[in-house]
Structure formats: structure tokens, C-alpha cells
Amino acid sequence: MMNRQSYFNDNTKAALKHDPPGEWMPMLPDGCIRLSSGFPAPNLVPTEALNAAVNRLLEEEQDLPLHYVGSPKVDKLKEQIHARMAKRDMGVSEDELLITAGACQAIDLVARILLDSNTVVAVESPTYMEALEIFQNYTDHFISIPVDQHGLQTNKLEEVLVERKQKGLPLPKVLYTIPTFQNPTGTTMNEERRKHVLELAAKYDFLILEDDAYGELSFDASPTPLKAMDIDGRVLYLGSLSKVVAPGMRIGWVAADSEFINAIAWFKKDLDHPFAQATMASFLEQNDIGERIQVLGEAYQDKCAVLLSALEQHMPDSVSWYKPEGGYFVWVKVAGVDTSQLLSQALAEGISYIPGKYFFLNPQDGKEYLRLSFSYADKQEIVEGIQKLSNVL
Numbered sequence: 001m002m003n004r005q006s007y008f009n010d011n012t013k014a015a016l017k018h019d020p021p022g023e024w025m026p027m028l029p030d031g032c033i034r035l036s037s038g039f040p041a042p043n044l045v046p047t048e049a050l051n052a053a054v055n056r057l058l059e060e061e062q063d064l065p066l067h068y069v070g071s072p073k074v075d076k077l078k079e080q081i082h083a084r085m086a087k088r089d090m091g092v093s094e095d096e097l098l099i100t101a102g103a104c105q106a107i108d109l110v111a112r113i114l115l116d117s118n119t120v121v122a123v124e125s126p127t128y129m130e131a132l133e134i135f136q137n138y139t140d141h142f143i144s145i146p147v148d149q150h151g152l153q154t155n156k157l158e159e160v161l162v163e164r165k166q167k168g169l170p171l172p173k174v175l176y177t178i179p180t181f182q183n184p185t186g187t188t189m190n191e192e193r194r195k196h197v198l199e200l201a202a203k204y205d206f207l208i209l210e211d212d213a214y215g216e217l218s219f220d221a222s223p224t225p226l227k228a229m230d231i232d233g234r235v236l237y238l239g240s241l242s243k244v245v246a247p248g249m250r251i252g253w254v255a256a257d258s259e260f261i262n263a264i265a266w267f268k269k270d271l272d273h274p275f276a277q278a279t280m281a282s283f284l285e286q287n288d289i290g291e292r293i294q295v296l297g298e299a300y301q302d303k304c305a306v307l308l309s310a311l312e313q314h315m316p317d318s319v320s321w322y323k324p325e326g327g328y329f330v331w332v333k334v335a336g337v338d339t340s341q342l343l344s345q346a347l348a349e350g351i352s353y354i355p356g357k358y359f360f361l362n363p364q365d366g367k368e369y370l371r372l373s374f375s376y377a378d379k380q381e382i383v384e385g386i387q388k389l390s391n392v393l
């Protein structure tokens with residue numbers, strides 16, 4: 001019998017030791033209220049405007065965006081993203097920006113150029129599960145630093161760095177952080193901690209991979225990104241239009257010092273996605289993204305308030321949560337309950353959430369937590385969903 005796995009390279013064999021990716025997204029029963037989905041609300045996806053953008057693009061450029069190269073709109077998108085970043089005090093030059101197929105591809109490419117199998121990566125605990133899966137394709141060496149209401153606990157990070165240095169243990173090469181409206185906790189790193197983490201990066205010589213996928217979706221004001229405070233080029237910044245336009249367009253980017261960008265571009269062998277990029281440029285030409293972000297922020301704030309008040313009304317005292325200032329998520333602690341065991345009952349009742357265990361390197365750490373998303377479901381569904389969840393609890 002042919003042993004197919006024997007053909008895999010060492011990196012693949014090592015990576016396949018982990019749980020299969022995507023296990024956290026089970027098939028949802030029909031009619032299930034989706035408090036698990038970190039997707040934009042269906043009514044907030046600009047279907048008509050994107051349709052118009054495609055039509056206009058093809059009228060203006062004919063076959064050009066359908067070739068490998070040649071659409072002027074692809075360069076236009078780069079200019080539009082530059083302008084958006086500059087508005088948030090992140091002036092980067094032409095050779096410091098690369099458009100990718102979503103922020104996820106950028107995480108993978110950054111991991112690819114930085115990580116060896118013995119590289120130590122520092123991550124927030126909990127953090128975005130897809131990023132954990134990506135890093136685990138490259139290394140098994142992690143440091144987990146807890147997050148609280150004010151984001152990454154940088155004093156804990158410092159303690160770990162001091163201890164590792166004293167013991168002669170390897171220091172992290174990179175810290176992956178989602179400082180603003182974090183996935184899954186919805187929390188935001190405060191300014192003091194932002195300064196502290198940049199100081200630590202300089203002192204202990206590590207890079208910061210700043211994932212800003214939700215950064216503009218604020219209910220009030222968005223905090224200054226780490227990239228805008230970075231004076232020595234340690235921050236590799238990830239942006240995305242998935243949460244503010246549409247995830248299926250697959251438009252993200254990485255902004256970093258040109259030496260990093262050159263290395264990333266070297267390995268980006270997907271020949272780009274000119275049609276999606278040109279369509280997005282055409283969309284952004286006709287639709288004011290600033291206005292759109294304002295509308296989205298207000299809509300999500302409204303839905304978040306509905307979710308928080310439903311939790312307040314229906315949950316027993318053993319349940320607690322962080323109050324987000326933006327983004328898509330509310331992180332809930334259910335003391336004494338194993339949320340992954342509870343999920344099948346919740347699904348049977350018609351409500352979905354993501355069990356906390358998927359957001360931790362050590363699944364045990366997430367046993368009593370679950371992530372609720374207020375982005376996808378409408379307000380009535382949110383109220384109904386929380387009632388159902390409280391019944392299950």
C-alpha cells in the first residue's frame with residue numbers, strides 16, 4: 001500500500017500533527033441564529049455598489065482587468081490605500097506597501113519570511129484562531145501573553161522577557177497583536193500599553209505584527225495604530241477591507257519597511273488578483289469609504305448595545321463579559337461551564353457561538369469562554385439568540 005504521507009516534506013508532517021483547521025466552524029442547522037459568524041451584516045455588504053463598480057470597470061477598461069497585468073485601477077487601489085493610511089498618521093512610501101489576498105495571506109507571508117521551526121512567536125491569549133493555525137504551520141514555539149479589558153498585558157510580557165533573558169532562553173522574534181477591537185475579546189490596548197509594547201520591542205529586539213483588521217470600526221474614536229507610533233520600523237502592519245467592504249473580495253495589505261516588503265513579495269507567487277483589486281478601486285472611487293466606515297460604526301454600535309443589554313437582562317450572575325468599544329465581538333466568561341460541550345445543545349436550540357478553546361494555544365484555557373459576534377445577526381435575532389443561550393445555560 002502506498003503511504004502518501006511519506007511523501008510530505010518535514011514541514012508538512014510537523015504541521016499536520018495539529019488539529020485540522022476550520023474545526024471551529026461546524027455546519028450550522030437551518031435557521032440557526034449566527035452569533036458565531038465574524039462576517040459583516042448581509043444588509044451592510046454593498047452588493048449594488050459593487051455590482052455597479054464591476055460594470056463601470058468593464059465598460060471603462062474592457063478586458064484589461066481580466067489579464068494578468070495591465071489594469072490602471074490596480075495602481076489606483078494602492079493609492080487609495082496609501083491615502084487611507086495617511087489619514088490615520090501612517091505615512092508609508094510606495095515600496096512599503098503590498099496588497100494581498102486579505103490580511104490572512106499577509107500573515108502567512110510574514111510567517112513564511114520570518115519563522116524557522118525553532119523561532120519563538122509571542123501571541124496574545126486569546127487570539128485570532130486562523131493566525132494561530134498559520135503560525136503553527138511554521139513553528140511550535142510560542143509565548144502566550146494574557147489580554148484583559150485594556151488589551152495585551154504588557155507588564156506580563158515584560159516579566160516573561162526578563163525571565164527568559166535571565167535564563168538564557170530564546171526571546172521572541174515577533175509579537176502578533178490585534179491591539180484594536182481584538183478578535184476574540186473585543187478589547188483595545190490602551191495608550192500606555194501601546195507605548196510600553198513599542199519600548200519592549202526596541203529593548204528586547206523583536207518585531208511587532210500589528211493586525212488592524214477591525215481598527216476603523218470604532219463606536220467612538222479609533223486609537224492610534226502602533227504603526228503610527230513606530231519610530232524604528234519594527235511594526236509590520238496588516239490592513240483589510242474585509243470588515244468594512246466585503247470579505248469575499250479578499251483585499252488586504254501589509255505595510256512595512258521596504259526590505260520586509262521585498263522579501264514578502266518574493267514569496268507571493270499567486271500572480272495577484274487584478275480583477276478583485278480593480279473592482280475594489282472602482283468601488284472606492286465612487287463610494288466615500290470614510291462615510292461608509294462612519295455608517296458601519298454606528299450600525300455595529302447599535303447592534304452591540306442590543307447584545308449587551310440582552311446579556312444584562314438574561315444572563316445569570318455567573319456570566320460576565322467585556323464591553324467593546326468597536327469591532328465585531330463580545331467575549332463572554334461562563335464560570336463553571338465547558339462551552340465546547342454546551343455547543344451541541346446551543347445549536348439544537350438554534351443559536352451558534354464559538355467556544356473559547358479555539359482561541360488559545362492551550363485549549364483548556366478557553367474552556368469557560370465563548371465568543372459572540374454582533375456583526376451578522378440582526379437586532380431581533382440577537383435578542384432571541386441571547387434568550388436561547390440563557391435557556392441553554
Ligand SMILES: Cc1ncc(COP(=O)(O)O)c(C=O)c1O
Binds near residue numbers: 038103105241
Ligand atoms: C484579527 C483578524 N485578522 C484578519 C482577519 C482576516 O482578514 P482578511 O479577510 O482580510 O483575510 C480576521 C477575520 O476574521 C480577523 O479577525
